[in-house]
Structure formats: C-alpha cells, structure tokens
Amino acid sequence: MSSPGTRMRPAHAFMQHLRGYKPRPIGGQKHTCSRDDKASTVPSPPPPTLPQSPQNPANDNDQPELQGDQFEDLLDPIQLFVDIADLETPSDPLIWSNDVALIDNHAEDIVEHQLNSVPESFSEDHSERLGGSLGLHHILGPSLDLLGIPDELKFIMQYHICEVVPKLCVDNLSPQNPYRDYILPLANEVPSLLYASAALAACHFNVRLSTNQFEREFFRFKGKAMKRLQEDLYSQTRAKHPGTLATILMLCLCDLCHGGNSDFQSHFQGAKRLIELRQERTISCFVEQYLAWLDVMAAASHSRPTVFSSEEINTILGESQDRWGFDTIPCPSDQFQIICEIVTLYKSQLDPDNPSIQTLNQVQDIKQRLLRRPTHCDKGPNWLHMTEAYRFAIILYLLRLFSRDIDEFELYWLVSSVLYHARATPPASGWSDQLLWPLFHAGLELKDARRQEWVRERARCMQSSGRFGNVQSALVYLRVLGRDSDQ
Structure with missing residues (x-):
C-alpha cells in the first residue's frame, strides 16, 4: 500500500x-x-x-x-x-x-x-x-x-x-x-x-x-x-x-x-x-466517496485497518464540493469524518483495552463535538431523524470502544434516542432502510424483550424493503446475543 x-x-x-x-x-x-x-x-x-x-x-x-x-x-x-x-x-x-x-x-x-x-x-x-x-x-x-x-x-x-x-x-x-x-x-x-x-x-x-x-x-x-x-x-x-x-x-x-x-x-x-x-x-x-464510506464502515466492525488513509478520505471529501454522496450515503459528511477519526484512533492503540488518559480525553472531545453538531433539518423531517439516529449511534459506538464503565442512565438515553428517531422514520422507506448500523449498535445494549423484538422486526422490514442480504447477518447476531443475555 x-x-x-x-x-x-x-x-x-x-x-x-x-x-x-x-x-x-x-x-x-x-x-x-x-x-x-x-x-x-x-x-x-x-x-x-x-x-x-x-x-x-x-x-x-x-x-x-x-x-x-x-x-x-x-x-x-x-x-x-x-x-x-x-x-x-x-x-x-x-x-x-x-x-x-x-x-x-x-x-x-x-x-x-x-x-x-x-x-x-x-x-x-x-x-x-x-x-x-x-x-x-x-x-x-x-x-x-x-x-x-x-x-x-x-x-x-x-x-x-x-x-x-x-x-x-x-x-x-x-x-x-x-x-x-x-x-x-x-x-x-x-x-x-x-x-x-x-x-x-x-x-x-x-x-x-x-x-x-x-x-x-x-x-x-x-x-x-x-x-x-x-x-x-x-x-x-x-x-x-x-x-x-x-x-x-x-x-x-x-x-x-x-x-x-x-x-x-x-x-x-x-x-x-x-x-x-x-x-x-x-x-x-461520487464513486470514490462511496468506496471510502464502505471501507470505513467495514473497518469499524472488523479488526483490520481502513484501506483509505485519513488524508486520502479528507482529500476526497474536500474535492466533492457540496455534493456529498449525492444523497446515497445516509451519514452526513461531518458525522462520517468523526467516524473516521474514531476508527483511526482506536486502531492506533497499542493496548485498546487499556486506553491512556490522553486517549480518553480525546474520546470526550469527540463526544462533545458530536453532541454540539447542528442538526441536519434542511431536507425535511425524515433526513433529520435518520441523521440524528446516526449521531447517537456513533456516540454508542465510541463509548463501547473506549469505556469499560458507561453510565447506566447515559446508556439508556443514547439507546432510547436511537430508537426514537428510528421509529420516527416511515417503515419500508429509504430513510428507514438505511438505519441498520444505528439499530444494530442500539440493539447490542437492549435488555428487554419487547424492544429487542421491535428492532428485529424493523430489521426484517429493512431486508424486505431494501432487499439487501447483509441485514440477515445482523439479525442472526442480534438473535444469538439476545439468547445469551437471557441465559
């Protein structure tokens, strides 16, 4: 490389x-x-x-x-x-x-x-x-x-x-x-x-x-x-x-x-x-953006590093002018840059299970920047709810990577926020179909059977509506995780 x-x-x-x-x-x-x-x-x-x-x-x-x-x-x-x-x-x-x-x-x-x-x-x-x-x-x-x-x-x-x-x-x-x-x-x-x-x-x-x-x-x-x-x-x-x-x-x-x-x-x-x-x-x-998006999101769920470097991704974002993904990528460019930062930070750790004080300070800074970002309401309520679901899911992902002890009330608030915004998007629509990643990370923290079943049902609806088979992999994982938590 x-x-x-x-x-x-x-x-x-x-x-x-x-x-x-x-x-x-x-x-x-x-x-x-x-x-x-x-x-x-x-x-x-x-x-x-x-x-x-x-x-x-x-x-x-x-x-x-x-x-x-x-x-x-x-x-x-x-x-x-x-x-x-x-x-x-x-x-x-x-x-x-x-x-x-x-x-x-x-x-x-x-x-x-x-x-x-x-x-x-x-x-x-x-x-x-x-x-x-x-x-x-x-x-x-x-x-x-x-x-x-x-x-x-x-x-x-x-x-x-x-x-x-x-x-x-x-x-x-x-x-x-x-x-x-x-x-x-x-x-x-x-x-x-x-x-x-x-x-x-x-x-x-x-x-x-x-x-x-x-x-x-x-x-x-x-x-x-x-x-x-x-x-x-x-x-x-x-x-x-x-x-x-x-x-x-x-x-x-x-x-x-x-x-x-x-x-x-x-x-x-x-x-x-x-x-x-x-x-x-x-x-x-457009093509470079989508490939970089897929690369980063795949690396976020696996141990491998990204193929595209942070500098290359920033260059691609800078050259795209105002057409980020032509509305084919559900995560806004500002949120995507933060995901890239999180993935790069985590994979640069010598001991990810024991982050340094400096790393934990960076985590808090990233979290506050995410919370302070303005809402994306210029394209209507569906875009607003979809991007807000991503905002809170990114924070969930960040805290799970770097924090061994997460405040129970904060965790409940983050999960509930993801589910609220997901429920606000019409089912079997393009906005709802793009919420697999946020719902997956919220589903990892769910304990009650009623909300677990709602997430699984919405995921099945995504697969039927969006017709992409990767939803099935997430469903299988959440189902196994749900059985383990019950035992």
Whole structure:
C-alpha cells in the first residue's frame, strides 16, 4: 500500500499491487419478511412464471480481444486474479466454497454471451411482457442504450432501473440519482460495469422474493463482469476509464446484497490502486466517496485497518464540493469524518483495552463535538431523524470502544434516542432502510424483550424493503446475543 504523497508507480508496478484483488461470490441463506410493495412507483416484473436460463447457451463470439504490442509492458491480468473463484453455480448454494481453482475449461459455460449475443435468452419473454405494459424505451430511458444490451440482460436491466436504482438512493423518489444519471451511461461504454449491474439486480431480485430463481444468473453475470474487468486491466487507457472504478463499486454492492462473509478489503485495495493510477475524480467524487464510506464502515466492525488513509478520505471529501454522496450515503459528511477519526484512533492503540488518559480525553472531545453538531433539518423531517439516529449511534459506538464503565442512565438515553428517531422514520422507506448500523449498535445494549423484538422486526422490514442480504447477518447476531443475555 502506498502512503499518501508518494509518487505514482509505473503501470507494471500498479498491476503487481492489484495482484491480490480477487472479488469472490459468497453464498449464504437469506430470510426476508413478506411485504406489500405498494411503495414502488413503477410496477414490478411478474415473478411467478420466471423461466430458467438455458443450461448451455451457445455463443462463439465471447473471445478475449487480441492485445497488441502497446500492452507489452503490462502483466497478464489473469495473474491479477490467480486465486479467483470458479464461478459456476454450485448444486447447493449454501455450501458454496471460495477456495477453488482459477476459471478453467468450464468457464465457457459462464462467460458465453458477448454484447452481440444470440437471442436465446430466458429474459426475452419478460422484456416483452414488462416492456409492453410500461414501454420498453421509457423504462430504459436515454441513459442506457437499448440496442447495445444483450438479450439476456434486457429483463434484468429493466428490473435494475425500476427496482434497484431507486433503492440505492436514501430518498427512493429523488429526481437526482447518480446510479441512473451517471453509472448507467458508463455501462454503455464498459461491459464489465453492465454485467456487474446485472449481477446486482439478479441478487436483489432473489433477496426481495426470498428465492433462488436468479442465483445462477447472479454468479454468471458476476463472472462475466470480473472477466471483462480483467481484460480492461490490460490497458492503462481502459483501466483509467471511470466505468472501471464504478465496476468495483458495483461488485462491492453485489457482495453487500448477497450477504454473508466477503473479502471487501480486496475490492478496496484494487479501487485504491485504480484511483492512484487515474489521478482524476469521477463526477463530484461520487464513486470514490462511496468506496471510502464502505471501507470505513467495514473497518469499524472488523479488526483490520481502513484501506483509505485519513488524508486520502479528507482529500476526497474536500474535492466533492457540496455534493456529498449525492444523497446515497445516509451519514452526513461531518458525522462520517468523526467516524473516521474514531476508527483511526482506536486502531492506533497499542493496548485498546487499556486506553491512556490522553486517549480518553480525546474520546470526550469527540463526544462533545458530536453532541454540539447542528442538526441536519434542511431536507425535511425524515433526513433529520435518520441523521440524528446516526449521531447517537456513533456516540454508542465510541463509548463501547473506549469505556469499560458507561453510565447506566447515559446508556439508556443514547439507546432510547436511537430508537426514537428510528421509529420516527416511515417503515419500508429509504430513510428507514438505511438505519441498520444505528439499530444494530442500539440493539447490542437492549435488555428487554419487547424492544429487542421491535428492532428485529424493523430489521426484517429493512431486508424486505431494501432487499439487501447483509441485514440477515445482523439479525442472526442480534438473535444469538439476545439468547445469551437471557441465559
């Protein structure tokens, strides 16, 4: 990992540092509660009669592009993914293993269709059915080239636009959505991004309906995205394309949606190397911001340090002007900076269980700064309650990290404040769906069964509404913790 301020390495060194980047699909159970999806502004595709994709679709056109002499100074990108998982869907997805060989002779079954694929696709009937009721051109809109989409992707990308894209913004009805206005146009130019978006949609569909109907498509589309990402890394020009960095973001969201364990660190390390290579930002640093947000929040729950340094995160925040996360990140930038400060402080301790007096003074200073921060009420009451829930949850997180003895009355006040603001957000809404992190940390301190059950029920509603499988992991942990506290 290069330190901030170091001179950028040449291309071959950049490729060597990307050697460990190996996004891997993770299998796991998913549990959702049924819910009436009346909140959606666009009718959902009819799920009951979904046919399965062909087992052995034929296509002879999906061959890697021949690389010319202009790439002779770069490593073979296959070496960048030497430990990549075999992407064939297992017969039982619940025992999916990541420790299998590199894509081998079976890969032809996984990466069969190129952008000019033959129209032998499971999605053709669904494209016609959904397009007939809503207008296919209206659904896809000007941001996605209809003629450039393979037939196998037409249905799933319609679903991506109608159902997934709104859920990626805090306000599901926001007229400004960077995934629709920025990411999808890039997918016209970068096939790896198109297939990563399709993989996210397939996984989202499964979580939403608690089904495995699109499980095979999820792994197949994700495999195609990673294969094309490898090809993009042959060329510095293609590696510098913003769509290549956006592909890594979409792969992170795929793992987040799929739930279970995932090696996000490899994603973040690969993204950091690409950012260093590009030396320019995506629009208002949107992609860089979201990757940094995911990196810090993942490190906050694990022993590993952040991949992005504090200096790099501050630079990203400073270059984003007034568009922090395009309203896709629920935590305001001032609160996010404090989370970064807390994580950095904790991981710099030689003995975290016995913090020094100086460290405890810093903790009190951070706590007071959080309490003194002005409220974020400029976007309406829902944003206010969501950001206030984060404020009190951050204090809970801070005190749990550094204080062995927490005042009982203060603890009760902090937990009650998180629950109050969470209850004030409408359930099955974008604001409520973004409160998993605050509710998780409040739930760790709950003792009475009634409030524990409310947190679990709200989490189940989040999974049904937001359709991201990571909620299930939090539910399992809280359920086990609740049983332990009862004993």
